[in-house]
Amino acid sequence: MRFSARPATIGFWLAALALGALTLAPKLARAPKSTSEIAGDATEHLRRFLTPLSRAPLQHVQLKPPIEDWSGWRFTAGACQALVFPSGQGGEMTAAARLHAGPGDRVDFIYHGERLAAPPTTRIALDYMASRVMARPSPFYVVLIRPAACTAPLNLPWSKLS
Amino acid sequence: MSLRPAAVTRGRLVAAAMLIVMANALGELVKAAVAGQGFFGALPTGLGVSWAVWLSLGLGVRLALTAEPAPARALDWMAAAAGIALAAVPVTGVASLGATLIGGWFLVDPRADDRLKAAGAILVALAVNLMWSKLLLMLFARPIENLDAGVVGLVRGVAVHGNVIDFVHGDERVAVLSGCTSVANASLALLLWLAVTRSVRPKPVASEFGYAAALFVTIVVINLVRLSLVADSRAAWAYWHGPVGDSVVDALITAAAMAWAVVGARREIFR
Numbered sequence: 224m225r226f227s228a229r230p231a232t233i234g235f236w237l238a239a240l241a242l243g244a245l246t247l248a249p250k251l252a253r254a255p256k257s258t259s260e261i262a263g264d265a266t267e268h269l270r271r272f273l274t275p276l277s278r279a280p281l282q283h284v285q286l287k288p289p290i291e292d293w294s295g296w297r298f299t300a301g302a303c304q305a306l307v308f309p310s311g312q313g314g315e316m317t318a319a320a321r322l323h324a325g326p327g328d329r330v331d332f333i334y335h336g337e338r339l340a341a342p343p344t345t346r347i348a349l350d351y352m353a354s355r356v357m358a359r360p361s362p363f364y365v366v367l368i369r370p371a372a373c374t375a376p377l378n379l380p381w382s383k384l385s
Numbered sequence: 386m387s388l389r390p391a392a393v394t395r396g397r398l399v400a401a402a403m404l405i406v407m408a409n410a411l412g413e414l415v416k417a418a419v420a421g422q423g424f425f426g427a428l429p430t431g432l433g434v435s436w437a438v439w440l441s442l443g444l445g446v447r448l449a450l451t452a453e454p455a456p457a458r459a460l461d462w463m464a465a466a467a468g469i470a471l472a473a474v475p476v477t478g479v480a481s482l483g484a485t486l487i488g489g490w491f492l493v494d495p496r497a498d499d500r501l502k503a504a505g506a507i508l509v510a511l512a513v514n515l516m517w518s519k520l521l522l523m524l525f526a527r528p529i530e531n532l533d534a535g536v537v538g539l540v541r542g543v544a545v546h547g548n549v550i551d552f553v554h555g556d557e558r559v560a561v562l563s564g565c566t567s568v569a570n571a572s573l574a575l576l577l578w579l580a581v582t583r584s585v586r587p588k589p590v591a592s593e594f595g596y597a598a599a600l601f602v603t604i605v606v607i608n609l610v611r612l613s614l615v616a617d618s619r620a621a622w623a624y625w626h627g628p629v630g631d632s633v634v635d636a637l638i639t640a641a642a643m644a645w646a647v648v649g650a651r652r653e654i655f656r
Contacts, residue, residue, distance in 0.1 A: 235393050239401035246405065246473040247412045253475075287558065313523040315530065315562050318547025322558070348523035355478035355520075 262292040265309035265363050272384045273298045273307065284308075286319050295320065295366075301375025306368040312361045313351055314342050320366040329371040334364035336382025342366075395461055395497070396452035399504050402465040402487045403449065406508075407442050409472040410480035410515050422628075429632045437573050437639050438511065441580035445507035448584055452500035464490035481516035484508050503583035510576045518572040519563075526563040534561045537612045554618040567608040570634075574604045574642040581646035585653045596649035603641045607634065 273281055277298035284295045284306060293316050295308035308320035310332075317332075324330050332339040334346065343364055350362040365384070369376045411434050418433020427433055464487055471483035488508030491501050522529065530548035538545035541553050548561045563569060578600050582593060611634050615625045624630050647654060 231393075232397075235397060235401070239405060242469065243405040243408050246469065247408050249475040250409060250412050251416055313526055313563065315526060315548065315560070317527075318531075318549045319558075319560050322546055322549060342527075344527060345524060348520070348526075351523055352520050355476075355516075357476070 261312065261361050262294075262309070264360065266292075266294050266296075268384070269296055269307055269309060269365070273379075276300070276379050279304075284323070286316060287322060293319075298376075300379060301373060303370050303373035303375060305370075305373070305376040308366045308368075309363040310342065310347070310366055311363065314344055314347055314364065317342050317366055320368070324368045327371055328368050331367045331369070331377065332364050333367055333381045333384075336380075336384070338377060338381070339364075393457045394452075394454045395457045395491075395501055396449045396454065396504075398457040398461055398465055399452070399487070399491055399501060399508075400446045400449040402468055403442065403446055403484075403504065403508050405469050406472040406480055406483040406487060407511060410484060410511075411438070426628075429628070430635055435573055435635060437577040437635075437642065438514065441507055441511060441576050444580040444584040445504045445511070448500045448507070448587065449504040452504070453498045455498070458496075460494075461490070478516055481512040484512035484515075485517070488512065499587035503587040506583060507576075507580050510579050514572050514576045518569070522563050522566070522569060526566070529566050529568050530561045530563060533566050533609065533612060536609055537561070537616050540609070540613045541616050543616060550616050552618050552622070553616060557619055559615060559622050561612060565608075565612065567605040570608050570638055571601050571604040574600055574638050577639060577642035578646045578649075581643060582650050585646075585650045593649045596645045600642060600645040603645065604638060607637050607641065 270281060273296055277300065279299040282297040284297050286293050286295065286308060293309060293311055295306055297304055297306050299305075306320075306323055308316060308323070310317055310320070321330055332342050334343045347362055347364060353359070354361055365381070367376060414433045415427075418427040418430075421427070422433075424432075431437070431439055468483035468487035468490075471486065472480040474480075485508075488505040488511075491497050491505030492509060494501075494505075497505065527548070531545075534545050534548045534550050537543075538550055541550075543551040543553055545551075546558075549558050550561065551558050575597060578597060582596075583589075586593075611625055611630070615622045625634075
């Protein structure tokens with residue numbers, strides 16, 4: 224490896240150092256959100272959406288197994304109680320959320336107000352990519368667990384959630 | 386003191402561009418790790434990044450600085466400027482796009498010498514590890530997580546629910562998330578393997594890909610053993626998922642990558 228102490232070389236490395244510092248400074252000046260904070264944001268987002276719609280006070284439900292502060296809510300719609308969980312970044316909490324469903328329950332997935340029978344894995348992965356590049360909040364879909372015979376939770380204005 | 390673009394070699398330009406875009410790609414991660422664990426707390430796991438990444442970056446810069454001292458061309462300056470402009474966007478994920486652009490240019494440029502191409506390959510591999518593999522993993526995470534969980538369930542004889550495994554002892558469960566999968570760990574190991582191999586043998590040979598495959602299998606085995614230990618109990622999860630367990634697994638992955646790189650390039654290393 225050869226290092227030259229010529230003025231042009233020194234000038235080049237000083238310019239590179241200055242450019243590195245200038246480009247890095249705005250990133251270091253802001254505080255990126257931790258996974259725990261992102262999880263908290265999603266749970267809080269759901270709470271604010273459901274609070275005026277639920278016929279009974281919301282109950283906080285810890286995801287089992289407990290994963291990095293991801294949690295959901297038990298709410299009342301019509302004559303039945305239902306559970307909602309945020310999917311996690313990319314939907315990785317879905318299996319854990321599904322474990323909360325009993326034998327008579329049905330699991331639906333809601334993304335951008337649309338009710339889906341299966342998790343929107345590809346859509347959320349693409350949206351996650353866009354969120355990383357455009358500095359938007361991480362997207363999540365809702366895992367909705369309700370008694371199979373009760374459709375009232377589906378009739379909430381889910382499109383207003385996104 | 387003057388800055389004359391004509392006096393800058395291609396190698397110096399690549400080295401400087403690598404350092405600038407990677408500082409932008411890694412800066413926030415380092416800041417978060419140091420803020421959360423303190424400098425010395427974050428040191429064993431590579432300041433929130435992994436030592437494999439730092440070592441790969443160092444080897445890439447060394448390759449660039451030891452390349453043939455040809456003057457940088459206009460297209461080199463344009464590629465470096467575009468990559469650094471992307472890295473300057475105040476969103477960390479975009480810096481990896483800049484790394485991909487700069488590394489990709491020198492990797493495919495037919496006039497670049499082998500050392501410049503090798504430095505370009507390492508820069509692309511760094512971008513793959515930091516961004517592209519994570520994004521690809523999001524598309525295929527569920528089957529990969531479920532596969533790892535399924536194998537651990539078979540090994541430990543416990544029930545598996547998607548990516549969730551029952552602990553062997555106790556009535557709780559544990560979830561295999563994308564960052565814990567064998568594929569995620571293999572991405573890091575392959576980066577280090579590539580960096581070490583290219584640093585001693587800048588020009589690739591066909592036979593070395595067999596060693597890369599062997600490394601992949603080794604990492605899958607290491608990760609499955611780790612996940613099987615994690616699945617024992619909540620206490621085992623806390624240990625193997627904590628700073629000690631992470632450091633041990635990080636060291637094993639690093640050692641495996643180094644070992645397969647040394648075995649694959651033994652003629653160049655021990656001649």
